[in-house]
Amino acid sequence: MAAGFGTRLRPSTQYCPKPLIPVGGVEPLFHALYQMKELGVSDVVVNAHYLHEQIATALKSWEKLFPTMKLHLSVENPEILGTGGSIHKVIRDFPKLFEDRGLLVMNGDTLAAFDLSPLLSRPEETCFAISNWKEHLKKYKPLWVDSSGAWVGIGSTAPAEGAQAAHLLGIHYIAPAHVELVKTFIPPQVKEADLFNGIYRPLVDRGVRPQQREIMKDTLESPYSEKIFWFDMTNIEYLLEAQRFVMRHLSRDSWWPRVLRARYPKIKELSPGVWVNASRQTKCRFNGPAIFIENSKHSESRSFSGLDIGPDASLVFDGGTVDFEKSGGSALVIRNSVVLVSRLDLEDDIPECIENDVRVI
Secondary structure, eight states: OOOOOOGGGTTHHHHSOGGGSOBTTBOHHHHHHHHHHHHTOOEEEEEEOTTHHHHHHHHHHHGGGOTTSEEEEEEOOSSOOHHHHHHHHHHHHOGGGGSSOOEEEEOTTEEEESOOGGGGSSTTSOEEEEEOOHHHHHHSOOEEEOTTSBEEEESSSOSSTTOEEEEEEEEEEEOHHHHHHHHHHOOSSOOOOOHIIIIIHHHHHTTOOOEEEEEEOTTOSOOOOSSOEEEEOSSHHHHHHHHHHHHTOOOTTSHHHHHHHHHOTTOEEEETTEEEEOSOOTTOEEOSSEEEEEOOOOOOOOBOTTEEEOSSEEEEEESSOOBOOOGGGOOEEEOSOEEEEESOOHHHHSOSEEOSSOEEO
């Protein structure tokens, strides 16, 4: 799911779709595809609308990194179709993908690392990945389930006596038989629809009882670990929260180094917690944890002799001429920041020293 406008993350999303804004050097959309690959998925459809050309370009450039998967694109035009309408369109436009096969849905603007196999443990059963962790229940509008674990509604208040609140993690699975049911109520002209009114309410009305798969429990002070976490990119605070977590879990046996190597096959770990994928690295000083990634295909000369990164910083730039050398021997210093530099002349556009939780686009 990669079609949204990312309004609450502007100005970042004014130039880049939210699923392509890197966290720890990796785009959330790439991370979602990596999760699908680890699960053994063979076909992935990415829906797109806002800045869909950038989504298409990214998928094309990533094809060689996912040789076991076929990546398809579903562009919603002229109007965005919402979380329900987009599924209608995908099922209608890719009929061969849904011949006796289910549909696993994942948000392309969330960062989720946990075992997805429980969602497919009963292929005939439609289900949600949910969290009962108290912090999630405080932050997000709840999904409601009954005592048997079946979905009964969504909203601020319980729809029925005895309903229990849960948080939907943006990942759910529609079983093959229920995909066939969805085909029966897709309108002739696909229109905008949300997930529950467009997909799950009609399924429930036809006797389907979607089940829950609890991923994060309410008994834990924090369910997050180096290999299990979930973040969304709704706004800058949430983006920075995800960034801090990733940067502090860069040990070799954690999840993130595996993702970094998948995204950048030539990336190197210079020292514990310091990962570099750039053509000029020997003259730089890195205070870990830090990730420095140069995606540029341009041939302009660059100098990084005065660059000091860290702690908890990630610098990503793509395109244009960048020169970090300063007059008088001073250097560009970045602290506790997400810094995403695209087509900018740093000498003119950002201050010499960036402190605290600052983001530059």
